[in-house]
Amino acid sequence: MELRYLRYFVAVAQTRNFTRAAEMLGISQPPLSQQILRLEREIGTPLLKRLTRGVELTEAGEVFYQDACQILELTGNALEKAKSIARGVSGQLSLGFAGSTAFHPAIFTLLRRFQTRYPAMLLQPHEASMAKLMHELEEGTLDVAFVRLPCESSKAFNLQIIASEAMHIVLPSSHPLSHSNTLSLQQLKGTPLITFPREIAPSLYESIISACLRSGFQPQTGPQSPQISSLISMVEAGFGFAMVPASLCRIHAPNVSFHPCDDPALTSDIALAWRRWDRSASLQHLLQELKARSRDRQS
Structure with a gap:
């Protein structure tokens, strides 16, 4: 069954008149009457009572009209959803x-x-x-x-690239340099460096290690943090110092201090x-x- 049959029938059922329905649909009246007859033959029962001044729905036509309206509404909604997703204004x-x-x-x-x-x-x-x-x-x-x-x-x-930010040094509040402002990595030569696993962010890991080497020392690596964001908690627990992107300084941790690093090459881009x-x-x-x-x- 074609959807246009449903649209034609609903138009006739709503106007109760073939001529007005044809005008509303933008077609002539004879083809409309023929399409409704084809629909009735396909269903196997009359849907309309043809009267002198219009039409009335049969009992079967009343039930079919309700279902046809729902089908057309669901079809319209499905089309709009598909078009909306194709336009990128809905979906996920x-x-x-x-x-x-x-x-x-x-x-x-x-x-x-x-x-x-x-x-x-x-x-x-x-x-x-x-x-x-x-x-x-x-x-x-x-x-x-x-x-x-x-x-x-x-x-x-x-x-x-969305943002570029410097890396900051994180120290436990008990560290002698915790009240300093900008620090150099060379000042932390004897403090263990807390790192994240290299596979999490290999290049960032290497840039931190390279910065320590540029400062004249091979870092003494302490326990590793499972993620970059959890480095701060390990510093707070006293395992050593860490290097984190500046945006992580927004994390509230009462027993740590954040310090700019004097190495201008130690940066990280978010993309x-x-x-x-x-x-x-x-x-x-x-x-x-x-x-x-x-x-x-x-x-």
Whole structure:
């Protein structure tokens, strides 16, 4: 059964007149009458009583009319949903976060702008190590990922830097230098360095170790933290000092102190990563919001 049969029948049932229904549908009256007859033959029972001045619904026609209206409404809704998803204004967008990126306000400013503009879009956040995020992005289980640069596998994807931040030194409040302002790594030569596992962020790990070597010492590595964001808790427990991105200084920890580092090369960029071939409308909308944010910052 064709949907146009349902539309024709509903129009006749609502107007109770073939001529007015034909005008409403934008067709002539004879073809409309023929289509309704075909519908009745297909169903096997009359749906309309033809009267001198119009039509009335039969008992079967009354029931069929209610169902036809629901079918047309559901079909219309399904079409609108499909069109809306194709336009990127609804559906879902899966977002990956490297653990330490979740603290930077630039990311949530971007997502808030995007959600305000596209309220019907469901954002699905997922946190994992950068290596796992890149794998999931490549496999298509993630649409985009917020990662820290440098990141080795990032060359396989498009990248747009969102923010650049310095690395800060974190000390326990009991450390003799905890009341200092800017510190050099050389001053911490005898203090154990708390690191995260290298596989979580290999390049960032290497940049921290290299900074220590540039300062003239091989760092004495202490216990490792499972994530970058949990380094602060281990410093608070007294295991040593750590290096964290500046945005993590927003974490409230009463028994630690945060200090700028005098090594200007020790920085970390946060970037949005996505597959090079992905041209989905929802992704393009997110990138447009990112460009708009950049323009606002420059103006």
